[in-house]
Amino acid sequence: MTRWLDDDEQRAWRAFAVATRLLNDRLERDLLAAADMPPTYYELLVLLSEAPQRTLRMSELAHWTNSKPSRISHAVGKLEQKGWVRREHFAGDRRGWLAFLTDEGLAALQAAAPRHVASVREHLIDLLTREQLRQLEDISHAILDHLGASVPSSQPPTAPVDPAG
Template structure:
């Protein structure tokens, strides 16, 4: 494997530290949402995305993109949110295969109740330990990574959606 660009010791240390930090922040936020609001972070992301839209509604495909989720995974989450009465789904009148997810009044109340604790958990786990310069640097770093991987991840999700659609009877 002569062409392999191995990580330096410092890069290996940073990579492992970064992975552990991301896992710990996610775990902290997930635990808080489950404990205080009875919902996983995935559901919070769906409710938040819908709450930020005019009319509190998005096409399912766009919602999947916003939540960085495959359509089938999002469909499962929306089905669970429908059972809770927090989201309703309607068919697209112009495209029989398309559907919209809409935040219900109960869903809006749920996200409004969950948001203060969620924001505090994010602040506590991430921003309270960073200086303003570190926060700016983290933003720049995150934007650089997203810029590099965003198209590849979008293409991978599209491939997963196509494979799932092909497997359906």
Template sequence: MDMTTRWLTPGEQRAWRAYLAATLLVEDAIDRQLQQDAGMPHLYYSILANLSEVPEQQLRMTDLAERTKITRSRLTYAVTRLEKDGLVRRENCRWDKRGSVAVLTDEGRAVLERSAPGHVETVRNSLFAHLSAEQVEQLEAICTGVARALEADGTRPAADEVPWRRRSTPPSSCS
């Protein structure tokens, strides 16, 4: 055993395990609902939702990968599947032909609109129904604080080391 390692305290260990159990169970509930209602996993729904929230309902693939926090290769695979289903289409980037843009189709918007009520209900029932209003505020504060700290303290990789930000082309690229 390494004597320089700062092991988790018993309380930290319990909190860590509770966090893991809760996040895995919530994610499983969401995935099951989305598979049943929309025939897709949560990641695919998240891609559609992110596209629906931006002007012109389109994003550069690199920006979409960053928003969903997945690698570009994983995003490419997911978007290819969504394209086959007619929910998304890829277009060349207007300002750089080497890159591509993911665009939400009318069919994709319709699937999102049909599955959103069940998704929201599942999120509410699997997470928020078990929390008081004060706990919801605490959860937001905790998650926001952790995210900000990881982005600011150097434990998060540099921009060019983050998988969804890696580029094989110059930064002006759309890919």
């Protein structure tokens, strides 16, 4: 007994689906041009930049990005190659690893941030009224609550940069 979508729901869903996909594609392309990395990797740098000591455990990175450990390993490996992240043993439990954001990594982030923020503004934020912005946040939180997710803004915001992660 399927409850199909009525006209209103259908229109809203389709518009939303297409819009978010297109927006995502666009932001991804822009970010690639600005930072030469996929959004998911950029996200890791943002998380690190806002963490105390610019440091997080691998498992924490996995947690905040809702991803499997292997993905984090791969990603941090790439970032390490670029010299943007360094890995060190976690003193106290040598199974664990800490990922440090290096000065170079922070610099790269700071270099990319303006273009990324501009992109987010141009293709999303500046298109909306203040009212719509609030609505969008409410809607987003409804989704997040339902999916049982947590937004990493609960991270200690010691950000030396505003990367609009």
